[in-house]
Amino acid sequence: MIASEDEQFSRPYDQQVEFRQLEAFVAVGTELHFGRAAEKLHMGQPTLSELIRRLERELGTSLLTRTTRRVALTQAGTELLGRAKLIIDEVEGAVAAVRRIAEGGAGRVRLGITPPVAPVLAPHLAAALKAAAPDVELSVRRMWLPDLQRVVADIDGELDIAITCGLVPDPPGIISEVFCAEPLMVAVRPDHRLAGQGAVDLTDLSSETLGVHSDALFPAWTLAQRQALEAANVSPPTVELTDTDLSAGRWAAQPDVDWILTTRSVAGSHMSTPLLPTSPARIVPYTLQWCPIRAATAAVGRFVHLALSVDVPPGWLTQQDHLRHATH
Template identity: 40%
Template sequence: MVELRHLRYFRAVAEELHFGRAAERLHIAQPPLSQQIRQLERELDVSLLTRSTRRVELTAAGDAYLARAIAILDAVDDAGHQARRIGTGVEGHLTIGCVGSATYSVLPRLVRALRDEMPRVEVDIRGEMLAPAQLDAVRAGDVDLALLRPPVDDAAIRWETLRRDRLIVALPAEHALARRATLDIADLRGEDMVGHAGHGRSVMGGLLYAICADAGFAPRIRHEASETSTLVTLVAAGLGLAVVPAPTAELDVAGVTYRPLEPASLGIDLVVARLADGASPVVERALAVVRRVVRGNVDGASPPSNA
């Protein structure tokens, strides 16, 4: 039976055309090398080399066999190198899901950082994903890292807080409230609103209903949108105001202005989530990049996590 060692031995002899030099190259004695080459020729039932006291030469069969042997050995070596790259997180595939507001503020810098630090990793981005859809995708293995808004109530999913985003109000540039430097939640009483899809069951939708309830009223939601870009476009069309995380302001849509919402403590966390078990080296390396890019120059306090 022909084994890889036979191919390696034959390649050395064929390239050196000298058993002594080939044996030195392989760090073995010459007699066992000669025996292995004869065994290979018996297995193939063909002469690969002509030998004399003065020289070693390839036969026509040996010349053809050498080309195939080199291709096989190089392929085996390449497979080993690739396996090691994947095993250490240097090469592979990564799918990242991202909630709408973070799509514009995080993804451009994150993709550039991943490209620079993990150039052999193919990165697939799924932006404008609502949190429930992201969590379903993580459970199914379709998304490796999910950037979303909490809560994450699933023991199978590990998460950690990356940062807290202040809430702001997106409003038509010509709206009367646009003349104010800041807005209070009570200023939204009676205003037409554009909300996140889900009739209050989305993360942002639920938050809006909660903070309005604390102020003693219910928001007047006239329109809903699943994508943040669509929501802001509806605001630009004059269909209502919207309460959004501050990074949404990165989405520069003509006719829309943004004002901070008071008190400044009103905010929502951005977390990164992945499966609790079986994280690949690629995911672990990418997670370190995500932490650094998203947290930026935040203080050194340890954020919440279920890790």
């Protein structure tokens, strides 16, 4: 004995409703025409009809009334249509969001920087990331160098990427790349004997007192300065600056200081004394460090690629082979 349609609906299947059944129903419920709905879904009309019948059997009720001339929604069908549209929109939105994350178009990047990176380089890279991947969230955290290297090396840490000035040791499991550099500058007093020159050889200042920041205040910046002096084979007498701002814009008020080392990004608009380039040219390199495990996340990997390939800020040096040191 064959059960009636009502009897069939009263005994729903144990299978769960499939997503493609909802897609089929929404197409028919919207078009109210099986032929047009089948064309919209790029499937045959018999396949579409079978999907609707299976859905009705699973739900235990009729969703559509069909005649030779028209298709109409039942009360249950009207209720399901609105809900099914929301479900499809949510699923499609979720799929699109996951794909954006997988492709590096969305997600989160946690960047740690030392203070010298903050004035120019960090905003430059943030703007480049915003232009390339506006849905990627970039959080930037300023840190002292020892803490920065410790946290970026922690596999469960709070950072994905670190940027600092100077050449720094590679923490275990971390990849490092010197990816850009800024010309080193010398600041002297307006009445200094070298103030009118176009450039200054650091050896000409080797006997004059250099003002330096405290290691405790700016360890990354003092490291970069020491490395520049070592590269120039210069060991001038030094005194600690009383100006505790990174820019050291008030250094000339300290009478026992004859000159300081700086860059245009560090000095900013605060420097009132002459700024002179060095000859031969000296640089302050900037090092990018990242954990390869976290860089497997597309957003982090995208930021690393962008930092290594985007144009550097005006006046900076781009990625040259002589600025790089080996990755691991």
